[in-house]
Amino acid sequence: MDIFSQIAPLRAFLEQKKLIGKSVGFVPTMGALHDGHLTLIRESHRENEITVCSIYVNPTQFNNADDLASYPRTIVRDIEMLESVGCNVLFCPSNEEVYPEKSIIMFDFGTLEQIMEGKFRPGHFSGVATVVSKLFNIVQPSRAYFGQKDFQQFKIVECLVRELKFNVQLRCVPIQREKDGLAMSSRNMRLDEEQRKNAIVFYESLQMAKGRLEEGLSMSFVREEIKKHCESKPGVKLEYLELTDTLNFVQRESVTSKAILLIAGYVGGVRLIDNLLLNEN
Numbered sequence: 001m002d003i004f005s006q007i008a009p010l011r012a013f014l015e016q017k018k019l020i021g022k023s024v025g026f027v028p029t030m031g032a033l034h035d036g037h038l039t040l041i042r043e044s045h046r047e048n049e050i051t052v053c054s055i056y057v058n059p060t061q062f063n064n065a066d067d068l069a070s071y072p073r074t075i076v077r078d079i080e081m082l083e084s085v086g087c088n089v090l091f092c093p094s095n096e097e098v099y100p101e102k103s104i105i106m107f108d109f110g111t112l113e114q115i116m117e118g119k120f121r122p123g124h125f126s127g128v129a130t131v132v133s134k135l136f137n138i139v140q141p142s143r144a145y146f147g148q149k150d151f152q153q154f155k156i157v158e159c160l161v162r163e164l165k166f167n168v169q170l171r172c173v174p175i176q177r178e179k180d181g182l183a184m185s186s187r188n189m190r191l192d193e194e195q196r197k198n199a200i201v202f203y204e205s206l207q208m209a210k211g212r213l214e215e216g217l218s219m220s221f222v223r224e225e226i227k228k229h230c231e232s233k234p235g236v237k238l239e240y241l242e243l244t245d246t247l248n249f250v251q252r253e254s255v256t257s258k259a260i261l262l263i264a265g266y267v268g269g270v271r272l273i274d275n276l277l278l279n280e281n
């Protein structure tokens with residue numbers, strides 16, 4: 001695997017590859033890799049001749065300094081994992097390389113970010129859009145791979161690509177889960193044994209909510225029930241549970257057509273998210 005920390009040599013390397021007709025797949029990450037990330041790499045590998053992964057903990061998407069400081073960083077292990085799945089290129093730039101001056105650009109995604117992650121993490125998606133734009137301009141991939149785990153992020157990136165005419169095809173890869181159903185996440189590394197057991201409550205809640213909606217109960221009722229269920233576990237706090245359509249995140253009271261349940265909450269000091277697509281066909 002070729003490893004770059006600077007933009008210019010990465011660009012020169014990729015330009016050479018593109019000149020001889022190689023397609024480039026791109027997987028942006030914040031590192032502390034797990035099998036969810038590796039699934040994106042495998043998917044890229046399947047569709048492209050060259051796969052580029054970036055590892056960069058982007059400060060502008062964190063609205064909480066403690067969360068940024070405690071975000072896990074495991075670069076040595078990450079490199080081994082990327083090599084094990086045949087990733088071709090790793091880009092791991094410094095903050096100075098990505099933000100040589102303080103960023104003053106602000107993105108506003110309107111209704112797409114007025115609920116859920118956008119509401120509870122003000123400025124988060126502006127930071128995501130800024131770094132994704134920079135990375136797309138640096139790598140200029142044919143295809144880019146994102147996880148359904150961050151579904152709202154995927155929709156934001158889709159909007160960014162559509163509006164700014166980035167010449168890239170986006171792929172949304174299904175959520176990879178641990179055996180008990182917990183969505184894989186870099187943040188799971190921060191859970192102690194007890195918290196790890198309780199963290200399953202969010203996936204459990206999605207399944208419970210789906211069942212209750214199928215029984216014909218309203219989302220307002222289900223939300224209250226799930227809140228009580230979550231908060232019956234020590235250290236667990238529900239931040240939101242929403243039922244929305246999958247196009248514009250319009251909130252729903254019942255499942256009429258294609259919809260998604262999205263959940264976020266804390267186990268101790270660790271913030272986790274998960275979601276479940278409903279009526280996929």
Ligand code: AMP
Nearest residue numbers: 029030031036146147149150175176184
């Ligand atoms: P992150 O490093 O958390 O920023 O994630 C990098 C990419 O991996 C994002 O597109 C995530 O949606 C995706 N991802 C994270 N966790 C999972 C998972 N459990 N399954 C599939 N994709 C994931």
